[in-house]
Amino acid sequence: MGEAAQAVTVSRDGDIGLIEIDHPPVNSMNHAVRAGLLEAVEALDADGSVRAIVVHGRGKHFIAGADLSEMDAGPRPPLLHDVLARLEAAAKPVIAALHGTTLGGGAELALASHYRCATRDLSLGFPEVKVGLIPGSGGTVRLPRLAGVKATLDLMVGAQPIGFDAALAAGLVDREISGDVRAAAIAYARELVAGGAPLRRTRDLPVAGPLDAGFFATYRAGLTVAQRKVKAVARVVEAVEAATTGSFDAGLARARELFVESRESVESRALRHLFFAERGASSAARSRTVTSIGVVGAGTMGSGIAISALTAGFDVVLVDLKPEAVGAGRQRITTTFEEQVRKGRLTEGAAAAALGRLTTRDALEALDQVDLVIEAVFENLEVKQSVFGELGRLCRPGAVLATNTSTLDVDAIAAASGRAADVVGMHFFSPANIMRLVEIVRGAASAEDALSTVISVTRRLGKIGVVVGNCYGFVGNRMLYAYGREKELMLLEGAPPERIDRALEAFGMAMGPNAVGDLAGLDIGFHARRGWKDKPKDPRFYRVSDALAEQGRYGQKTGRGFYRYEAGARRGTPDPEVTELIRAEAGRLGVRQREIGDEEIVGRCILALVNEGARILGEGIAASAADIDVVWCNGYGFPRDRGGPMFYADTLGMTEVLSQIRTYARDADARYWEPAPLIIELAARGAAFGSPEGGRS
Ligand code: NAD
Numbered sequence: 001m002g003e004a005a006q007a008v009t010v011s012r013d014g015d016i017g018l019i020e021i022d023h024p025p026v027n028s029m030n031h032a033v034r035a036g037l038l039e040a041v042e043a044l045d046a047d048g049s050v051r052a053i054v055v056h057g058r059g060k061h062f063i064a065g066a067d068l069s070e071m072d073a074g075p076r077p078p079l080l081h082d083v084l085a086r087l088e089a090a091a092k093p094v095i096a097a098l099h100g101t102t103l104g105g106g107a108e109l110a111l112a113s114h115y116r117c118a119t120r121d122l123s124l125g126f127p128e129v130k131v132g133l134i135p136g137s138g139g140t141v142r143l144p145r146l147a148g149v150k151a152t153l154d155l156m157v158g159a160q161p162i163g164f165d166a167a168l169a170a171g172l173v174d175r176e177i178s179g180d181v182r183a184a185a186i187a188y189a190r191e192l193v194a195g196g197a198p199l200r201r202t203r204d205l206p207v208a209g210p211l212d213a214g215f216f217a218t219y220r221a222g223l224t225v226a227q228r229k230v231k232a233v234a235r236v237v238e239a240v241e242a243a244t245t246g247s248f249d250a251g252l253a254r255a256r257e258l259f260v261e262s263r264e265s266v267e268s269r270a271l272r273h274l275f276f277a278e279r280g281a282s283s284a285a286r287s288r289t290v291t292s293i294g295v296v297g298a299g300t301m302g303s304g305i306a307i308s309a310l311t312a313g314f315d316v317v318l319v320d321l322k323p324e325a326v327g328a329g330r331q332r333i334t335t336t337f338e339e340q341v342r343k344g345r346l347t348e349g350a351a352a353a354a355l356g357r358l359t360t361r362d363a364l365e366a367l368d369q370v371d372l373v374i375e376a377v378f379e380n381l382e383v384k385q386s387v388f389g390e391l392g393r394l395c396r397p398g399a400v401l402a403t404n405t406s407t408l409d410v411d412a413i414a415a416a417s418g419r420a421a422d423v424v425g426m427h428f429f430s431p432a433n434i435m436r437l438v439e440i441v442r443g444a445a446s447a448e449d450a451l452s453t454v455i456s457v458t459r460r461l462g463k464i465g466v467v468v469g470n471c472y473g474f475v476g477n478r479m480l481y482a483y484g485r486e487k488e489l490m491l492l493e494g495a496p497p498e499r500i501d502r503a504l505e506a507f508g509m510a511m512g513p514n515a516v517g518d519l520a521g522l523d524i525g526f527h528a529r530r531g532w533k534d535k536p537k538d539p540r541f542y543r544v545s546d547a548l549a550e551q552g553r554y555g556q557k558t559g560r561g562f563y564r565y566e567a568g569a570r571r572g573t574p575d576p577e578v579t580e581l582i583r584a585e586a587g588r589l590g591v592r593q594r595e596i597g598d599e600e601i602v603g604r605c606i607l608a609l610v611n612e613g614a615r616i617l618g619e620g621i622a623a624s625a626a627d628i629d630v631v632w633c634n635g636y637g638f639p640r641d642r643g644g645p646m647f648y649a650d651t652l653g654m655t656e657v658l659s660q661i662r663t664y665a666r667d668a669d670a671r672y673w674e675p676a677p678l679i680i681e682l683a684a685r686g687a688a689f690g691s692p693e694g695g696r697s
Contacts, residue, residue, distance in 0.1 A: 007034025010043055015051040016189045017044035025056045025065035028103040031076050038083045045090045047528035052189040053090060055113060056097040056182050063106025068272050071263060076650055080105050080137035084112035088201050093192055098122050105440060108135055114200045117175040117188045118164060125161030129232040131275055132268025136259025138241040141251040142202040148173050148209040149244060153219060154580045156236045203248045232262050266651055268685025269369030277626035281465045283452035288398060290457050291315060294370035296387055298329025298376040301404055304432025305374055306334050310354040312461045317359045317366050330360045368394050372457060374426055376404040381695045382407060385416035392417030400450045402426035406477055407528055410443045410470045420445035427474060429635045437475050437634035440467045451485060466630050469621035476631045480610035486604040487513045491544045494585045495594030497562040498574045503598035503606060508639025514562035518555030518572060522548050543585055604668060607660050610644040614676035625689035646689040654683040
């Protein structure tokens with residue numbers, strides 16, 4: 001008994017046996033629940049006085065899916081598909097009482113039951129492919145028998161839950177219930193018993209609906225490009241196809257094989273790693289109360305931050321010194337809300353309410369009563385210091401002051417405020433109303449409760465906060481400079497921009513670095529580097545980007561950058577003028593040009609990230625390798641199915657990482673390729689970033 005007895009309880013209500021899952025907060029399906037369920041089914045099936053069995057989840061949800069934290073350790077019997085086979089084989093009707101979240105293994109339990117009743121708040125789905133898995137406990141063989149093949153594929157490939165009405169229409173709900181779920185389900189069970197309802201085992205049904213010849217080929221051809229890249233999607237389709245071609249048991253056996261394959265795959269391990277890493281920062285300290293947020297600077301970032309805060313329900317005071325910038329900011333915000341209404345993402349009422357909470361002003365004095373200020377003025381230390389000097393004086397005591405600087409010294413900004421304990425960095429990514437990442441920068445003097453306030457506001461904005469230390473570029477941009485440094489050197493060494501972009505996109509980066517530069521604007525980095533005092537004293541450092549910017553080739557906004565852009569085009573075409581410019585710069589700097597292969601392009605760019613990430617970890621700028629992975633997957637388009645740069649390094653193995661770094665030190669440039677001490681240490685101990693010594697908390 002033990003853990004199983006606590007997670008699942010058995011009781012009786014007259015001749016109805018009741019199995020209750022009680023595993024707060026969301027009844028996730030873990031070992032204790034599986035063991036408890038099996039024991040409960042066996043006991044009630046053997047009890048001659050019980051005529052039907054109801055399965056109920058206590059709390060607000062039925063079962064929110066498998067407990068992913070058990071996945072890495074591998075299977076520990078009883079396995080869910082065996083438990084469900086036993087449940088389905090019961091000699092008396094088993095009724096699932098569905099309500100709230102009913103996902104993954106919970107939905108599979110529902111399908112293995114003989115009858116299903118549900119409340120209108122049902123949300124039923126199979127999110128497995130989102131973590132690189134497939135439903136492995138009979139879902140792929142049972143759902144086609146109840147709802148048909150097409151509906152099965154749409155649910156499992158789409159990974160979006162359906163509500164009550166859709167579940168009813170798909171034949172997954174036999175009876176609507178309301179009020180007290182348990183009591184209503186027991187009443188329904190009693191009715192079934194009284195009516196002599198037969199056992200209705202899903203496994204004995206034929207697969208629903210006729211299938212056209214070539215159905216699966218057509219379905220596969222209709223998948224989106226993104227879906228086709230996901231191995232778990234291909235496995236789901238294969239498992240469902242297997243369900244249609246052989247016996248139930250043969251289909252289940254194939255699904256099991258495919259499930260185990262997916263569970264062991266790097267993609268799934270990577271996605272599971274991110275699932276846990278992305279739960280966001282937390283703090284034990286008490287937060288200060290925040291209901292109103294001031295935003296200083298109504299430019300690109302300030303407007304985006306304001307939209308995010310308004311959407312989350314905060315009152316917002318947006319201030320810019322230039323009245324025309326105030327007007328433009330308000331216009332941008334209004335237009336965004338209008339678009340969301342048009343696209344059906346927001347009701348008109350919600351948009352009007354959000355805009356009703358917005359105040360715009362052209363003087364900082366308007367911020368004297370807000371609870372939190374987020375500053376997003378020009379990236380210039382003197383300007384920011386003067387703004388913080390004023391904020392320090394005029395904001396009410398206890399107000400938290402945050403800066404959205406990308407690279408500047410948060411401590412220097414904090415000092416100017418005269419109340420450095422209230423100051424924290426809050427580095428949003430562009431567009432700030434869409435990108436989920438926020439680097440929360442802990443200053444040397446930041447008070448714990450100021451930090452915890454920012455952590456909590458970040459979560460209320462629906463974003464993922466990662467707490468980082470104060471250094472040039474923090475975690476993300478500091479690593480970006482290492483990555484960009486290598487691609488800039490390789491440009492000079494003869495790799496054309498499009499070759500570099502193609503190689504890194506093939507690795508999985510959302511966009512190649514040169515295309516990103518053109519999109520963001522090459523002038524931005526150009527100006528930022530001018531203000532960077534300790535940048536490497538190397539005339540080749542970012543020389544190509546700087547040379548393009550010097551010629552006014554800022555990227556998409558000027559129609560020319562690394563690429564040439566036809567009017568309105570978002571994808572550029574290679575430009576011979578750029579080839580020429582690079583060749584001339586290489587000649588001037590004495591860089592010999594050569595053919596550079598994809599492997600070297602990917603190796604140098606990605607290992608530069610890993611090496612810098614390891615330094616950041618060693619210096620304590622990031623608290624864990626997992627935090628670095630969250631930053632890179634959410635802020636810089638690193639492929640999620642590789643888990644982030646540090647997880648990727650672990651899949652290579654630390655000995656291999658060290659050996660590649662040493663190769664580049666020899667063949668590329670020793671000054672940039674000194675291995676981080678942490679890598680040397682981990683390699684010597686046969687450890688990984690993800691092992692406890694690697695800093696994962
Ligand atoms: P922006 O030029 O679009 O907007 C800056 C706004 O600040 C302008 O409207 C300007 O009038 C206003 N401003 C300047 N001085 C002011 C003052 N003293 N008081 C009040 N308002 C003042 O710039 P942006 O791209 O929104 O960047 C703002 C900040 O966000 C910078 O620190 C930048 O590094 C950071 N950031 C930018 C990005 C990005 O991709 N654009 C990403 C992350 C962080």
